[in-house]
Amino acid sequence: MRPETLYCPACRAPLAESAAQYACAPCDRAYPIIDGIPRFFSGPLKATEDMAFQAEQMFNDTLRAKAYNLGKRIVSSDYQPRNHLAEFIAAIPPGATVAELGSGNRRLTPDIVNIDLFPFPNVDIVSDVAATPLGAGSIDYLVIDAVLEHVPEPHKVVAEIFRLLKPGGEAYCLAPFVYPYHGYPHNYFNFSPDALEFLFRDFSSCAVRIARGPTSALTNLLSEYVAVALSGGSATRYTFWKGAALAPIFFLKYLDKFWSGTGPGMRIANALCARVIK
Numbered sequence: 001m002r003p004e005t006l007y008c009p010a011c012r013a014p015l016a017e018s019a020a021q022y023a024c025a026p027c028d029r030a031y032p033i034i035d036g037i038p039r040f041f042s043g044p045l046k047a048t049e050d051m052a053f054q055a056e057q058m059f060n061d062t063l064r065a066k067a068y069n070l071g072k073r074i075v076s077s078d079y080q081p082r083n084h085l086a087e088f089i090a091a092i093p094p095g096a097t098v099a100e101l102g103s104g105n106r107r108l109t110p111d112i113v114n115i116d117l118f119p120f121p122n123v124d125i126v127s128d129v130a131a132t133p134l135g136a137g138s139i140d141y142l143v144i145d146a147v148l149e150h151v152p153e154p155h156k157v158v159a160e161i162f163r164l165l166k167p168g169g170e171a172y173c174l175a176p177f178v179y180p181y182h183g184y185p186h187n188y189f190n191f192s193p194d195a196l197e198f199l200f201r202d203f204s205s206c207a208v209r210i211a212r213g214p215t216s217a218l219t220n221l222l223s224e225y226v227a228v229a230l231s232g233g234s235a236t237r238y239t240f241w242k243g244a245a246l247a248p249i250f251f252l253k254y255l256d257k258f259w260s261g262t263g264p265g266m267r268i269a270n271a272l273c274a275r276v277i278k
């Protein structure tokens with residue numbers, strides 16, 4: 001869904017909407033609407049091999065992407081003993097305003113405002129997540145899932161989340177910790193519990209938990225080692241070897257049932273999640 005009023009990400013003035021664009025009178029900028037989606041980001045962006053493969057997975061329109069996406073549903077190191085995101089979404093009261101930054105191709109709730117740097121299916125607004133065209137204090141609940149590691153200045157994205165949320169508004173943030181490099185388009189940082197608590201220090205509360213645990217990290221790194229060693233830089237060979245190496249070990253991830261919450265597993269967890277309240 002797209003909010004009724006959008007604001008200029010550069011000067012914050014309300015924008016005038018026409019069929020072809022959003023125009024900002026004070027700073028004389030225009031943001032085109034292409035295929036029904038307003039574009040507040042137009043690059044430049046250095047294209048990478050990882051990014052091309054990510055786009056392929058998101059559009060799911062090639063045999064390789066279909067094989068990868070199907071395989072990932074079955075043979076995967078991803079396992080969350082507790083579905084923190086589903087719990088976050090289930091607790092949202094009817095009528096609340098919800099946004100996802102870096103939504104990719106999914107739509108978590110029917111009325112959610114989906115923002116992404118790329119015009120994937122289901123994206124409502126193409127924008128840099130550090131400077132969105134949404135109004136200050138306009139969002140009740142916000143999701144940012146595996147996105148912070150891809151931005152060069154994550155503190156600016158956290159400041160944007162703070163700006164967007166109403167007082168008392170809540171956000172769910174998942175970020176990788178012990179996790180392989182994945183450049184969609186780039187992978188600048190991974191986040192320790194300390195890093196998440198520091199980034200969200202201005203919020204009234206920040207609770208960091210294990211999202212995916214240590215065994216998920218181990219099986220992912222081991223299979224990644226094999227896939228990277230044998231891929232020779234080819235995404236097809238990488239997909240094959242990642243699956244082949246994971247197949248005999250991926251079920252070990254269920255051991256992460258014993259590593260949930262906030263215990264010592266935080267030190268080597270695959271991914272952490274923070275529930276924050278403004």
Ligand SMILES: [Zn+2]
Nearest residue numbers: 008011024027
């Ligand atoms: Zn402007």
